[in-house]
Amino acid sequence: MAISIVTQGKDVSAWLQALKAARPNLKVYAHPEEEDKNAVTFALAWNHPSGIFRQYPNLKAISSMGAGVDHILRDPNLPEDVTIARIIDEDLSQDMAEFVTALVLQHTRGLQQYSRQQKEQQWQPQPYKRARGVRVGIMGLGVLGTQVAAMLAQVGFTVSGWARHAKEVTQVQVYAGAEEQAEFLKNTDVLVCLLPLTDATRGILNKETLRQLPQGAYVVNVARGEHIVDEDLIDLIDNGHLAGASLDVFGQEPLPQDHPFWSHPKVFVTPHIASVTDPASVVPQVLANYDRAQKGEALQNVVSQKKGY
Numbered sequence: 001m002a003i004s005i006v007t008q009g010k011d012v013s014a015w016l017q018a019l020k021a022a023r024p025n026l027k028v029y030a031h032p033e034e035e036d037k038n039a040v041t042f043a044l045a046w047n048h049p050s051g052i053f054r055q056y057p058n059l060k061a062i063s064s065m066g067a068g069v070d071h072i073l074r075d076p077n078l079p080e081d082v083t084i085a086r087i088i089d090e091d092l093s094q095d096m097a098e099f100v101t102a103l104v105l106q107h108t109r110g111l112q113q114y115s116r117q118q119k120e121q122q123w124q125p126q127p128y129k130r131a132r133g134v135r136v137g138i139m140g141l142g143v144l145g146t147q148v149a150a151m152l153a154q155v156g157f158t159v160s161g162w163a164r165h166a167k168e169v170t171q172v173q174v175y176a177g178a179e180e181q182a183e184f185l186k187n188t189d190v191l192v193c194l195l196p197l198t199d200a201t202r203g204i205l206n207k208e209t210l211r212q213l214p215q216g217a218y219v220v221n222v223a224r225g226e227h228i229v230d231e232d233l234i235d236l237i238d239n240g241h242l243a244g245a246s247l248d249v250f251g252q253e254p255l256p257q258d259h260p261f262w263s264h265p266k267v268f269v270t271p272h273i274a275s276v277t278d279p280a281s282v283v284p285q286v287l288a289n290y291d292r293a294q295k296g297e298a299l300q301n302v303v304s305q306k307k308g309y
């Protein structure tokens, strides 16, 4: 029995090291090295070549190497009887909460403006927004969204959230479903996207929805680039409806050199680093799922292929 790490263009050496340290006798392959496909019962995946999992006749489960699973589920040729799981990790959630809080504060305290001013040696105090006067709306109240909401509320922001179905989240006013989306957007000064990418959420931030945000609202996307229609976002920033955006994720990554986001003065670009899986921290849960799969037990953090998260 073996694990195969199936990725494209990702350095997996830290994963190999962490798996070896935790389970020295377990055979772990790193695709595309030569491997005994019959022996592979469990795969770790990130951006795998479409259709490849059909080549492993004894595969029982595929685990994402991160929180998202859209990169697995977009493969139309996944084997039907394989369980898909994802990573849920305290460090990942904490890192995401810290990063989003930093971005929101960067916006409300106007820190990018001071960076521009420093280049010109300009001593020019600017007005700023106090946290309690700013309504942050989080789209997506899963594990990450809930933790981000808690940290923002602790800092003092007024936090609301939008989810597919109604739920209770401490200190968060929750809006649910399509019926309450407009009300949610209307009451959001800083919109944070933390939705899973599914057919229902692809392109959800477009000119119709973004226009419903109040004049001067700000957008933070730390979910997937495909949630946003890039041209619509740029148009609404350029026509003054939106104050700007912080984007960590993009439809194409790395962001192409000629993409207008790179040079837009009101767009802050980071290279998909909001929260990065630490193999050493998550290998225990990966191996626990591997063991469960071998014994035919239910896995943890299983994803519904139908719902897409």
Ligand code: OXD
Binding pocket: 065, 066, 067, 068, 069, 275, 276, 277
């Ligand atoms: C993830 C990510 O899904 O890093 O974990 O985007």
